[in-house]
Amino acid sequence: MSKKAWSGRFSKSEHPLMERFNASIPFDIRLYQEDIQGSLAHAQTLAESGILSKNELKKLQNGLEKVKKELESGDFSPNLAHEDIHMAVEARLTEIIGPLGGKLHSGRSRNDQVALDTRLFVRRQTLETCHRISALQQSLLNLADKNLNTILPGYTHLQRAQPISLAHHLLAYFEMLERDFSRFADNFERMNACPLGAGALAGSPLKLDREKTAQALGFEDITHNSLDTVSDRDFVLDFLFAASTLMMHLSRLAEELVIWNSQEFGFVNLPQEFCTGSSMMPQKVNPDAPELVRGKCGRVYGNLVALLTTMKALPLAYNKDMQEDKEPLFDSADTILMCLEVFQNMLAQTSFNTEKMRAATKDGFVLATDVADYLVQKNIPFREAHAVVGQLVQHCQKNAIGLEDLDLSTLQRFSNAFKNDVSKIMNIENSVNARQTLGGTNLALVKKELSRAKGILKKRNSP
Numbered sequence: 011m012s013k014k015a016w017s018g019r020f021s022k023s024e025h026p027l028m029e030r031f032n033a034s035i036p037f038d039i040r041l042y043q044e045d046i047q048g049s050l051a052h053a054q055t056l057a058e059s060g061i062l063s064k065n066e067l068k069k070l071q072n073g074l075e076k077v078k079k080e081l082e083s084g085d086f087s088p089n090l091a092h093e094d095i096h097m098a099v100e101a102r103l104t105e106i107i108g109p110l111g112g113k114l115h116s117g118r119s120r121n122d123q124v125a126l127d128t129r130l131f132v133r134r135q136t137l138e139t140c141h142r143i144s145a146l147q148q149s150l151l152n153l154a155d156k157n158l159n160t161i162l163p164g165y166t167h168l169q170r171a172q173p174i175s176l177a178h179h180l181l182a183y184f185e186m187l188e189r190d191f192s193r194f195a196d197n198f199e200r201m202n203a204c205p206l207g208a209g210a211l212a213g214s215p216l217k218l219d220r221e222k223t224a225q226a227l228g229f230e231d232i233t234h235n236s237l238d239t240v241s242d243r244d245f246v247l248d249f250l251f252a253a254s255t256l257m258m259h260l261s262r263l264a265e266e267l268v269i270w271n272s273q274e275f276g277f278v279n280l281p282q283e284f285c286t287g288s289s290m291m292p293q294k295v296n297p298d299a300p301e302l303v304r305g306k307c308g309r310v311y312g313n314l315v316a317l318l319t320t321m322k323a324l325p326l327a328y329n330k331d332m333q334e335d336k337e338p339l340f341d342s343a344d345t346i347l348m349c350l351e352v353f354q355n356m357l358a359q360t361s362f363n364t365e366k367m368r369a370a371t372k373d374g375f376v377l378a379t380d381v382a383d384y385l386v387q388k389n390i391p392f393r394e395a396h397a398v399v400g401q402l403v404q405h406c407q408k409n410a411i412g413l414e415d416l417d418l419s420t421l422q423r424f425s426n427a428f429k430n431d432v433s434k435i436m437n438i439e440n441s442v443n444a445r446q447t448l449g450g451t452n453l454a455l456v457k458k459e460l461s462r463a464k465g466i467l468k469k470r471n472s473p
């Protein structure tokens with residue numbers, strides 16, 4: 011049984027079971043860089059407020075750098091007795107530089123310290139996530155570039171609906187990812203305030219220049235209420251929510267790839283490098299990468315709900331419940347980066363079976379709306395036109411032909427508004443190009459949207 015930093019008040023030592031139950035070091039070891047970065051900034055602040063001499067500051071700085079190196083090399087590996095990363099760093103620091111190590115915690119509590127470390131972590135992960143989102147967006151643009159003129163049926167209710175450009179379909183995911191990007195970016199802005207100086211809950215009697223510390227750590231602001239500072243985990247929740255929505259989007263793309271990769275559709279050729287085989291059925295090539303992305307939604311949503319539930323009804327200010335924030339955060343942060351990276355690499359090697367897509371526009375009466383729109387332009391009320399085309403479709407089905415196979419005299423049996431020019435609309439390209447409201451699938455418009463999207467990424471990637 012080891013002596014704890016807080017053991018002064020205790021006459022009995024901690025039960026080994028409690029030590030195991032209470033320790034966060036097995037997972038918060040991951041915050042060591044943030045913890046040391048924060049401690050270096052705090053030491054500087056202490057020196058400026060006169061708590062540390064210049065010489066003491068230097069020793070602390072050197073000591074902290076040494077602890078960091080030892081953690082990196084594995085020369086120092088904390089154990090359960092250290093409880094958490096904050097105490098582990100302090101304990102090792104004190105072993106290295108002596109009692110001076112104990113001065114570092116002046117004017118600070120683990121409550122504002124962990125709030126800082128977590129913010130620094132979320133900040134870093136947010137930047138990395140945004141970077142990966144952009145990279146995936148780029149993969150989508152590359153595919154869209156190649157497939158502006160690839161036409162496939164667009165679906166509603168997973169039933170063939172109207173012909174669209176594949177680039178248009180891919181750009182829909184660009185838009186979703188663009189909103190995901192901005193959700194992470196918004197959270198970054200909002201959470202970019204430094205908690206140090208809040209102390210345990212009420213602030214510190216020491217003269218600490220919070221603004222200067224914030225600046226040194228790259229924060230835009232300081233937090234403005236010490237109670238809120240140590241009990242706020244909104245920024246983690248916002249990150250987990252943004253992660254959940256991102257995964258929801260990725261899972262929709264995943265689902266489409268799984269369906270499109272099926273023999274029934276055959277629209278896409280997923281690279282074998284991202285598929286696996288069956289241990290029993292020799293013929294199988296399974297789309298595991300998109301299936302796993304789809305499946306991992308579960309844990310990412312779960313992490314959000316887990317922390318929302320943990321935070322619910324907690325009285326102010328810090329409560330140990332909040333230590334439960336880290337594992338969901340780490341898990342979601344890792345999961346989304348992995349999913350983004352897998353999709354980006356998989357899409358870079360993905361090709362589409364454009365002939366099959368095109369062939370699928372032949373069945374399914376995808377021009378039916380165009381025929382109804384034609385009648386509307388001949389002054390027939392849309393409801394009536396809809397009914398006429400419904401009858402036409404029935405007729406075609408009975409005779410196993412397509413709408414484009416009907417000659418004028420047959421069409422005129424259903425409505426005398428049909429004229430010679432009807433042949434123009436019985437054409438897939440014309441149908442796609444007819445949809446010229448802004449944001450529609452008209453090829454010239456899609457081309458414009460494609461270059462707009464490229465412009466967004468270009469601007470983002472330029473320094």
Ligand code: ARG
Binds near residue numbers: 328333334
């Ligand atoms: N390991 C703790 C956590 O992650 C650090 C804060 C502990 N604070 C305290 N007063 N015990 O939440």
